Amino acid sequence: KNQVEQSPQSLIILEGKNCTLQCNYTVSPFSNLRWYKQDTGRGPVSLTIMTFSENTKSNGRYTATLDADTKQSSLHITASQLSDSASYICVVSVTGNQFYFGTGTSLTVIP
């Protein structure tokens, strides 16, 4: 069964600290993996897109990694800011325009 699982479900960190979010998937045939940031009451915004051959991709303070062999991805946030408080969603796409969304990790950054 095609599934995308994210951990932890929620996370609280102090402003300025780093954190890492995890994504495990059993989706195939794999096309690419995306990370989105979704603020409360808003639509998701793309952070990174990685194909099978890419191990790491950065977008400012966000760095995503992909291990296609173990079917794991992580999103590392450096020097967190209050504005990083949001839900972070991992999405795996397969050929044929199908997308499998994780349930997200809710991140809260406190001063």
Add this chain to the structure above:
Amino acid sequence: NAGVTQTPKFRILKIGQSMTLQCTQDMNHNYMYWYRQDPGMGLKLIYYSVGAGITDKGEVPNGYNVSRSTTEDFPLRLELAAPSQTSVYFCASSPQGISYEQYFGPGTRLTVT
């Protein structure tokens, strides 16, 4: 550019009523998508379109219909609303297919009672 716009933002329907959720994009994107997001669940694809006049089912199409008469517009139709369709609906667009970034609208929160 306004990006992807959706109307209405909120709507309450009675069981059995019909309505159309509007979605418009001004980026000249070929691909457009409709998703629903239920509390505590991941987004699920309802329908998608690869260009004007072409639509296809996603993971959860039952109870919905779509049309794509122009590049800009991709309305989602609910014919006989049911409580199970209470959800937040997101429209998205992308230049081409799954290798490209998707741009999401702000969402429509629908309650069916």
